[in-house]
Amino acid sequence: MLALALLAALAAALFGAAAPPKHDWPPEVQKALRSITARECLEHVTVLASDAYEGRDTGEPGGRLAAKYVQRHLEELELEPGGDAGTWFQGFPLQKQPRTGPLEEVNLLAAGKKPRDPKAKSYRFLEDFVPALESKEGEARGGCYLLAAQPWLPGVAPEIPAEAKGRIVIAPEPPGADQNERTRTFSATLAKAGATAWLVLPTEPEAEAPKKESWPVFLAEDAPLCTLPVLRLSRETAESLLKKGGMTLPRADKGKPAAKTPAGPLKDVHVELAVARKGFTYGRGRNIISIHRGSDPKLKEEAIVIGAHYDHIGFAKNPQLTRGKPGELHNGADDNASGTAGILEVAEAFASHKIATKRTVIFMSFDGEEQGLLGSRYFVAHPTFPLEKIRCMLNIDMISRNEPRAMYFGKLDRFKELNDIVEGVARRFGIFLNPEGMAQYMNRSDQEAFIARNIPACFIFGGMHSEYHTERDDVELVDPSKMEAIARLMFLFAYECANHEGRFGD
Numbered sequence: 494m495l496a497l498a499l500l501a502a503l504a505a506a507l508f509g510a511a512a513p514p515k516h517d518w519p520p521e522v523q524k525a526l527r528s529i530t531a532r533e534c535l536e537h538v539t540v541l542a543s544d545a546y547e548g549r550d551t552g553e554p555g556g557r558l559a560a561k562y563v564q565r566h567l568e569e570l571e572l573e574p575g576g577d578a579g580t581w582f583q584g585f586p587l588q589k590q591p592r593t594g595p596l597e598e599v600n601l602l603a604a605g606k607k608p609r610d611p612k613a614k615s616y617r618f619l620e621d622f623v624p625a626l627e628s629k630e631g632e633a634r635g636g637c638y639l640l641a642a643q644p645w646l647p648g649v650a651p652e653i654p655a656e657a658k659g660r661i662v663i664a665p666e667p668p669g670a671d672q673n674e675r676t677r678t679f680s681a682t683l684a685k686a687g688a689t690a691w692l693v694l695p696t697e698p699e700a701e702a703p704k705k706e707s708w709p710v711f712l713a714e715d716a717p718l719c720t721l722p723v724l725r726l727s728r729e730t731a732e733s734l735l736k737k738g739g740m741t742l743p744r745a746d747k748g749k750p751a752a753k754t755p756a757g758p759l760k761d762v763h764v765e766l767a768v769a770r771k772g773f774t775y776g777r778g779r780n781i782i783s784i785h786r787g788s789d790p791k792l793k794e795e796a797i798v799i800g801a802h803y804d805h806i807g808f809a810k811n812p813q814l815t816r817g818k819p820g821e822l823h824n825g826a827d828d829n830a831s832g833t834a835g836i837l838e839v840a841e842a843f844a845s846h847k848i849a850t851k852r853t854v855i856f857m858s859f860d861g862e863e864q865g866l867l868g869s870r871y872f873v874a875h876p877t878f879p880l881e882k883i884r885c886m887l888n889i890d891m892i893s894r895n896e897p898r899a900m901y902f903g904k905l906d907r908f909k910e911l912n913d914i915v916e917g918v919a920r921r922f923g924i925f926l927n928p929e930g931m932a933q934y935m936n937r938s939d940q941e942a943f944i945a946r947n948i949p950a951c952f953i954f955g956g957m958h959s960e961y962h963t964e965r966d967d968v969e970l971v972d973p974s975k976m977e978a979i980a981r982l983m984f985l986f987a988y989e990c991a992n993h994e995g996r997f998g999d
């Protein structure tokens with residue numbers, strides 16, 4: 494016995510320091526936990542806090558780039574988009590002069606099997622489709638109806654059946670002399686029948702890509718427009734789209750239309766499209782929202798939120814936001830590229846390891862935090878998930894500095910059960926939670942918006958430092974192992990909260 498104990502003590506002395514604390518979480522949870530690594534956290538921060546991201550200022554190109562980076566990572570995971578109308582983003586207005594950005598980001602055509610299909614195929618603007626010269630600007634989404642696969646003879650236009658109502662109609666250009674005129678006229682006919690948009694099939698059998706130069710961004714102010722969004726498809730796009738719906742595009746024999754061509758609704762095809770001449774507006778903020786669905790038949794209707802802001806202060810154009818030099822690039826590595834990395838890692842751990850949770854888990858990357866909690870306040874005012882079903886919120890901000898195995902914990906007494914869960918997990922995990930001096934921070938990050946709606950929330954924070962909100966908050970100073978530890982803890986907090994039966998506080 495003694496020898497065994499000695500051996501154990503020797504082993505502990507040799508390996509003890511590096512041995513992880515005792516866990517009794519299920520093996521798949523521990524495996525998912527280990528997938529959250531310092532290396533991956535650091536990779537995210539290295540990108541997000543690089544000069545190319547220009548300090549991720551809200552409504553600026555760098556902020557836009559950061560939103561894209563976060564979205565791309567979420568898209569690769571098996572998560573559902575949780576933003577506006579089936580997208581990953583929730584946009585919100587800012588009080589600043591809007592400028593416009595790339596057209597290919599707003600002119601869209603995508604086809605999947607269902608709404609919000611993460612596997613939907615996106616077609617390329619100006620390559621696979623081009624909006625009609627005088628298309629109406631706007632969006633449409635829904636099922637498709639193939640009205641005719643081939644052009645009809647003048648005067649024998651097919652009747653538009655009631656099934657086309659509420660659908661995106663696929664049809665070739667009707668015959669006639671003035672192309673723009675007949676496009677407009679037929680779009681009006683389709684709109685009258687209740688169609689929401691028109692995808693124009695190429696009439697030439699050998700038609701390839703639509704012509705780029707055929708889409709003018711600037712139209713005369715009084716130019717007559719179509720009544721619907723109208724998109725012209727390349728032959729390849731048309732074939733791919735119809736194939737998804739179990740139909741084929743017949744090759745027309747020169748001069749004579751085929752006697753019988755397919756028509757009807759496309760099966761299991763959901764299309765989303767948008768036409769906009771001005772490109773997106775930079776003067777908007779963007780939250781990024783994704784969803785990991787719960788598995789309990791009842792509790793999955795409820796959700797817990799885990800969030801972190803991804804924006805920072807850019808070139809500190811607003812001198813009130815910097816403690817350093819206004820006009821210099823503020824990369825915000827700790828604030829809050831670190832928390833953003835944490836959210837990405839936690840989302841990945843849940844999704845890649847298919848961790849079943851009773852409740853739904855929502856991951857949020859907030860924009861506009863630095864300008865006054867704009868993104869989180871917008872979300873609680875315009876929730877994309879029923880607010881009354883959100884049971885608690887965990888916020889992380891600045892998790893990569895100061896002592897590696899200690900962190901600050903901002904809590905409110907009235908959310909006792911939530912605090913107990915968090916403190917219990919930290920104890921099991923062997924991390925010290927310091928509540929000291931945190932009262933002053935409770936209204937300074939995104940948990941505040943949730944607390945204001947009386948949703949139990951808490952705040953995980955790595956602590957203050959002298960580079961805070963200066964041009965010196967750079968990736969060289971972050972501690973990857975601290976990010977790993979806190980992100981792992983966040984994963985466990987979220988896991989426990991999502992499975993907790995009972996209340997989280999008043």
Ligand SMILES: [Zn+2]
Nearest residue numbers: 828829890891
């Ligand atoms: Zn922050």
